[in-house]
Amino acid sequence: MKNILVTGSYGQLGNEIRCLVPQFSDFHFIFTDVDSLNISDFEKLNNFFEKQKIHFVINCAAYTAVDKCETDFDNAMKINYLSVKYLAELSKTFSFRLIHISTDYVFDGKSCVPYKESDATNPLSKYGISKLEGEKAVWQESENFLILRTSWLYSSFGNNFLKTILRVSKEKNELKVVFDQIGTPTFAADLAFAILKILTFNTSETGIFHFSNEGVCSWYDFATEILKFSHSNCKILPIETKDYPTPAVRPTFSVFNKSKIKEIFNFSIPHWRESLEKCIKLL
Ligand SMILES: NC(=O)c1ccc[n+]([C@@H]2O[C@H](COP(=O)([O-])OP(=O)(O)OC[C@H]3O[C@@H](n4cnc5c(N)ncnc54)[C@H](OP(=O)(O)O)[C@@H]3O)[C@@H](O)[C@H]2O)c1
Numbered sequence: 001m002k003n004i005l006v007t008g009s010y011g012q013l014g015n016e017i018r019c020l021v022p023q024f025s026d027f028h029f030i031f032t033d034v035d036s037l038n039i040s041d042f043e044k045l046n047n048f049f050e051k052q053k054i055h056f057v058i059n060c061a062a063y064t065a066v067d068k069c070e071t072d073f074d075n076a077m078k079i080n081y082l083s084v085k086y087l088a089e090l091s092k093t094f095s096f097r098l099i100h101i102s103t104d105y106v107f108d109g110k111s112c113v114p115y116k117e118s119d120a121t122n123p124l125s126k127y128g129i130s131k132l133e134g135e136k137a138v139w140q141e142s143e144n145f146l147i148l149r150t151s152w153l154y155s156s157f158g159n160n161f162l163k164t165i166l167r168v169s170k171e172k173n174e175l176k177v178v179f180d181q182i183g184t185p186t187f188a189a190d191l192a193f194a195i196l197k198i199l200t201f202n203t204s205e206t207g208i209f210h211f212s213n214e215g216v217c218s219w220y221d222f223a224t225e226i227l228k229f230s231h232s233n234c235k236i237l238p239i240e241t242k243d244y245p246t247p248a249v250r251p252t253f254s255v256f257n258k259s260k261i262k263e264i265f266n267f268s269i270p271h272w273r274e275s276l277e278k279c280i281k282l283l
Contacts, residue, residue, distance in 0.1 A: 001026065054094065152222070154276075
């Protein structure tokens with residue numbers, strides 16, 4: 001039986017992995033979070049791996065408050081870069097495979113065709129910079145890894161755009177949402193399933209992979225569908241990013257080309273609307 005350590009497991013992705021445990025009975029899961037295993041503490045990590053043989057680490061731990069990263073960059077770097085470097089170093093020492101999660105915010109959004117894994121990165125925000133540094137640390141320190149970049153993650157767990165729209169639509173008759181940032185929502189349950197499916201392949205494939213749901217939309221389209229599926233009467237108005245300033249600059253276009261992951265692992269990925277409907281039914 002293979003032992004899988006899931007770090008940051010009380011976040012969106014970690015919780016979705018927990019829900020899939022019964023479907024992957026060939027794996028033994030160890031779920032930790034900042035209180036039980038702070039990934040910024042090298043000694044604790046080292047002791048953990050000394051005591052327990054781990055075959056795979058799925059690193060779901062991250063500093064994900066994108067706007068807060070602009071003013072709290074040191075902490076963002078500590079979690080999104082330095083701690084990831086520790087895990088990457090330890091993957092060599094203790095011979096485990098590191099599955100690390102990264103983001104579409106490593107791109108500047110200037111492309112007009114979906115981003116491939118090999119496309120040049122150029123983050124616009126401190127969050128994007130810290131996540132890109134984490135990716136580089138994995139490349140430099142680990143010999144056995146996968147970096148899965150994902151975008152616009154949501155789930156029935158934690159805080160996310162879906163839950164914000166559902167909450168605010170109950171409080172207001174009208175909502176304004178940007179229509180000039182284009183990407184693809186990703187149901188964290190679909191990403192969790194893809195990760196565990198990859199681990200069953202027993203491949204030594206190393207590198208970056210892009211994963212999101214299928215299809216393309218703006219945040220305005222996403223919000224419109226959320227309200228449609230939740231039978232809300234709240235009205236959504238499209239606005240430009242310039243009329244909704246945020247501390248962190250987001251890419252205007254961050255759609256992924258997912259051919260690589262689909263071809264290598266023979267995946268069929270659900271459309272974002274189909275997964276959104278599924279998630280809303282769970283809520
Ligand atoms: N959310 C998105 O829209 C999005 C988009 C693209 C990529 N991603 C990436 O996808 C991955 C999963 O994101 P998510 O949305 O599931 O994140 P999340 O819900 O914010 O969960 C992250 C978890 O990591 C924990 N954590 C923070 N610092 C830690 C530390 N030092 N040691 C151990 N655990 C720590 C957090 O605990 P606390 O809550 O107590 O801090 C939280 O439980 C991340 O790598 C993220 O960068 C996310």
